[in-house]
Amino acid sequence: MPTPPERRTRWTDAELMREEFPPPKWAVPGLLAEGLNLLAGAPKLGKSWLSLGFGADIANGDPVLGSIDVERGPVLYCALEDTGRRLQRRRRQMLAAGGRAAPLLTLETACPTMTAGGEQLLIDWLEENPHARLVIIDTYEKMRGSDAPGMSAYAGDYAAASRFKRLADHYSVPFLLIHHVRKQGAEDWQNLVSGTAGLTGAVDATLVLERGRGQADGVLHVTGRDVEEADYAMLFDAQAGAWTKLDGPASDHTVSNTRADILRLLREHGPLKPARIAEALQLVPNTVRQTCKRMQEAGQLQVDREGTYSAPE
CATH class of the missing domain: 1.10.10.10 (Winged helix-like DNA-binding domain superfamily/Winged helix DNA-binding domain)
Known part of the structure; x- marks a missing residue:
């Protein structure tokens, strides 16, 4: 990785209060900020449609989830469980339903793990795209790499996520890791993420997509260091492959x-x-x-x- 820019790490209290920090860079205002973001959900629930929609909309500067204005810029979408044919079919489905071609969206279907060359692949793309708005890794497990011998599960999860976070922080670009939820479920949605607390502790924001009830097809839960904790009720248009956010509190849409x-x-x-x-x-x-x-x-x-x-x- 290139040498990081010199960054101040120590202040007196008075100096800290006088410091003017730039605002965080948002891929999706109020939802995805610069740093490392994790999106988890059950299989076949629509995580990949959601993340591909994020990528295409941000690459075009189109409203995300049908209503959130974003800044246009390059996006890298690593669809590591897909083939080119499947991605083409999905994009054609989105375009046939009124979507737009996205020249600033780069689609990748094969990346080595972070410890076997994947980190350099991401660096090369980020260096070629200095105005990048988002990097999506679908799925995190495909690219995380193996743990060092003797490392605990917690330490392994933390170290693996930290490799992505170092890149996100160095380039001030939001990263979105797509992940799975536990099979056994949990009462608190924050405990649904598969793996140890080392993973959720290393990321800057956690998003969980759950199956919806009532009028909502899904509920997106969000919490993080730079985002306010929130729940969003959403509808899924299977023909368009598109998620849209419903207005008002999620509870208004998930009841009878x-x-x-x-x-x-x-x-x-x-x-x-x-x-x-x-x-x-x-x-x-x-x-x-x-x-x-x-x-x-x-x-x-x-x-x-x-x-x-x-x-x-």
Whole structure:
């Protein structure tokens, strides 16, 4: 790797407060920042469609997920579990549905592991594309390389991810590693990522794509050092191979139609009692009372001492 630019690493407290740091570079504002990002999801859920969509949209400067404005620039998409024929079929499917050709998108289907020449391949592309906006590795496992003998699983995961992070930090380019989730599942989505905490501890942001409920085909969970923790409900258009973000809180789209109607009403009109909710939505009052109680128990609604319900902030 080229010699990194000289970077200050020590300040007095007063000096630190006077320092002016450049803002982080975003591939997708509010979602993918410079540094190392990890996207995990179950097989066949649409991770590769999502990441390919990121790449094509950013390479063209088109809105990501149908609504997030991005800056146009070169993107490298390493589709290491695909063939050229399969990638061509996917891109033709996207173009037939109204997508645009992406001259700034580079597609790669074969990379050595990071310890066997893969790092140099990424360096060469980054050197040739000084204005790169994103590097996608699909999948991380295909390129991570083997652990050193005697290394613990935690240390191995941390070291493997750190190889990508060094490049991301050196070139100030967002990297996105595509990964899998645990087969056994977990209550907390942050514990769904396959591997040890060494992997999630080494990355700057973790994104998990889960199968959706209600009106949403998927929910994208996001947390990280430079991103605010958030959940996004999304729809998947199988014909176009495209994910789009739904407006409003994810909880409005992942509940039943009745619960979604109650949430929308309370967000628009403010706190109401069940009788008023039933009247406004033309529903049976007893059904609304029971539904509101269950929603409150599930954390989907708040209730005061007088029995007035409101949507969570």
